[in-house]
Amino acid sequence: MFLLGHSCWSYLFSKLTGRQVKVNLPAYMALLAGVLPDFDIYFKPLIQHHTYTHSLIILLPICAVLVIRFKGLGLAFSAGTLSHLVADSIVGTIPPLYPLSNFQFGISLGLPSPADTVLEVGALGLVLFRAYLNGDYKLVTESQGESVNLVIPMVSIVTLTLLFAGDNNVSLAAFAFSRKALTLITLGHAVLIGILGLGVVQGVRAIITDRKQPNPASSPVARLPQP
Template identity: 60%
Template sequence: MFLLGHSCWSYIISRGSGEKLNVRLPVYLALLAGVLPDLDIYFKPVIEHHTYTHSLLVLLPLSILLTYKFKRLGGAFSLGILSHLLTDSLVGTIPIFYPASTVTVGLSLGLPSPADTILEVGALAVAMVYALRNGDYEFFRGPHEESMMMSITLVSIVTLTLLFAGDNNIPLATFAFSRRALTAISLGHVVLVLTLGLGTIQGIRSYLSKQSSAGPPSVNKAL
């Protein structure tokens, strides 16, 4: 699955579980959690993509550690990370017990495929409706200091998806509109990136507003 689906499903699952656990997971972390397993792309060829970071033998202990350390917040964040394995196993397969075993499991619905397109574009639509219902849209509507942290998720998605496009070091733009399924997914990425960009701008606005309100130190204080 592309990062459009990973980030949106992660947001839905981790923010939803956070509400059930009575803890508020920041929006940028809810989106970022589902992206983390694909950070192994940065380390190719030292670490082969879709191996260690897509294995329960690695991610489950990590999730337990995060939950132990950060309690309910860590638990909600961990569910976002684990959602990556679930969504990847729907459209493809994952090496669930790597490196102990190279056996892979999954439904292999296809990537790209109509099923993947529905899962990814559908996740974006559900995430947007959810953000409207739970009030998270406010982080994109006006200045919020926390919104600046969305730049982390933004950079991750742009570099991993638009530059590397999953397993291939090929810019997604080179084949983004070659098939209908990829066209819909590519447009979904554009919407997601623009939304995160807007959130980042609102974060910057909040920072600049606070700096302006603080003003220069008074003469009396300086003396």
């Protein structure tokens, strides 16, 4: 699955799990959790893509530590990260026992495939709906400092997608528009990145306005003795 689907399913799984245990994982973390297994692309050729970071025997102990250390927030974050393996094993396969065994698990519906397109674009639709219901949409529609954190999933998604295309020696435009299914997924990426970018702008705006606002305690007028 591409980064669009991974970040969106991660958001949905993290938020759903968080709701069960009454914690609210921030949106940027919910989007990032499911992108992390593909961070192995940054470390190519040191780490081969789709090996260690897609293995259950490596991710499960890490998730256990997160749950013990951060309780509900760790659980919600882990749900997002593990959603990556579920998604990858639907459209392709994952090596759950790597490096002990190269055994591949999955139902391989195909990538790209109509099933993958539905899963990726559908997830984006569900995220927009969920974010509307839980109020996360305000990170984009209102000026608040917290929104600047959206830069983390945004940069991760953009750079990983570019590196992935670069690795496969394809011109990004040709790759993106080579098939109808991919065109839809490309549009989905553009919509998600556009929304996250807007959020980052809102965050930066809030921080700048905050700096400009004079602190009443330090202004000379405030320090004058009151009559």
